[in-house]
Amino acid sequence: MPTFDLASVPLRDLNQALHAVEAGKNETTFEVVNPRGAHAVAVGIDAPVRVDVHGSVGYYCAGMNAEATVTVHGSVGPGVAENMMSGTVVVKGDASQYAGATGHGGLLVIEGNASSRCGISMKGIDIVVKGNIGHMSAFMAQAGNLVVLGDAGDALGDSLYEAKLFVRGAVKSLGADCVKKKMRPKHLALLADLLAKAGITDVKPEEFTRYGSARTLYNFNIDNVDAY
Amino acid sequence: MTYKNPPTTPRQSATFDDYTLSEIRRAAATGIYDIRGAGAKRKVPHFDDLLFLGASISRYPLEGYREACGTNVVLGARHAKKPIELKIPITIAGMSFGSLSGPAKEALGRGATLAGTSTTTGDGGMTEEERGHSGILVYQYLPSRYGMNPRDLRRADAIEVVVGQGAKPGGGGMLLGQKISDRVAAMRTLPPGIDQRSACRHPDWTGPDDLEIKIQELREITDWEKPIYVKVGGARPYYDTALAVKSGADVVVLDGMQGGTAATQEVFIENVGLPTLACIRPAVQALQDLGMHRKVQLVISGGVRNGADVAKALALGADAVSIGTAALVAIGDNDPRWEEEYQALGTNAGAYDDWHEGRDPAGISTQDPELMKRVDPVAAGRRLANYLKVMTLEAQTIARACGKSHVHNLEPEDLCALSIEASAMAGVPLAGTDWIPGKSGL
16 A cells, blocks of 8 residues: 655655556555645545545645545645545544535535535535534535534525535524425435435434525526525 | 797717616616626727837838748746647637537637637536537636536646636626526536526635645646646736736736626626726736746737737737637627627627527527527638638738737837827827826836
């Protein structure tokens, strides 16, 4: 198993090695030590590899990930798994702003808390946060699911499109056009599946509240202008 | 004989002219601001307000059709392993699939490739029509991230981080629901038929320090091969250019207020941002102050129409220009042969700008399958290539007359201005004087 010590090896070497992986021809398990807050760690992977990062990282860790499983045994800076396409990213610690921003697919699990704008403009990604999330999370979120076991900050789901939000704790305030919705059997099943994928077994789907778009802002109407 | 007082001729208000009155009535009836495409239509100082001095005794001209005048340009050699090499200093600006039809995007790719230059994607992502027919394709990384895909990033020849557009610096877009076909909706991950809002800012970075890290991420993902452009709307060109350079841009694209857009508020298009002419010198000054002029390339866009405009932009210090609206006209936009249909829409050929409605008779700014058929991508591409080559020839002709063996050798000294305003904005003397407002004479 190749190990990249970022205290002595350039980041470029790590990402180049990850990009060079071809299915069935290379090592598929990588270890990164001493990341020391580096930005852009393990970005742009496009292969079914496993990467374990031991320590905390800066911006955009696992950005645009496809197929890979990246686990950060520490905390992450802004934009973790931004624009992820597929695969899995797990953060054992906390996440800063924009976690999973614009993600198109895959699963992002944050075992700690996530700061503001978690899931902003999400486009199909599934995000599970065991702790709390900050303000303006899921702003303009288009598709995918955001699951929060803790509390959510101000303006949750502002200008939301078709993404589904599930929050177990309190929501400080809802953003424009975001409303509480009835939890139907299909939503309970969806939530149960997401919790299972995130390795969460001690929480029941019935404990969550679902939020989604009221769809009143989908086509402009002057009578709704106060919502903007 | 009775004397009648002569009637007073009805006098139109300069403030409340016909257009303004009609706009007030329209707003009152509909309850929504006017949304349209294209760029600013009001008259502002532009390239027409500059003249070339040409050679006489104090300068020595080159022979047209005999002596060579180079036009090639290299973009993005600052950091990228694979810079862009263009035969001509004119590129095709970013325009989205969704705003434009598939055949129109294909025509742009074909025309640009024939002429030896690049084309650019837009909001909505990369289409096969475009990638397949563009020899050099710049992939826009936009705030909305509609259709954003890292595999397309790698298929591109350069990446353009779009921070703003000249038609709407600081503003997002609104593609109205009637234009959102199933294909467009699928590419943007939204339900068909709803208004699609394009964000005004990137969701995962704020400020130049973050942009620097974002650019680092894009370079890492693409193995430091692709040039990274940063595109800004003309508003504070000195500082925006300086900060783009600080963030690591290989190329700065600066779009003035005459630059087009797919769909934005009329009041925004006409009242926010700087004229293209006013953008160039501050941007060049920023590059010169940083010692980066000609190292970080400057691409100017916004109302470029002919070879004289190209030559003037280059003389003021740009490395290349980019065209959008003019390229659409070249492939058939607003063509008089559809005049009856334009009139049926309440407009006329030359003025049609309701691109967001999806009813473009020319088949260019539409997703209507029947209208789209009116664009023959091969023939339209040929027209675009012809137009690009004519512009280049025109710029060369002017450059030779100024004694230059490459269009990049044009300089501010080759220009004068026809008005005090243009003189001040372009930083060249008022015609017949050595006076530049705000600066001393020679």
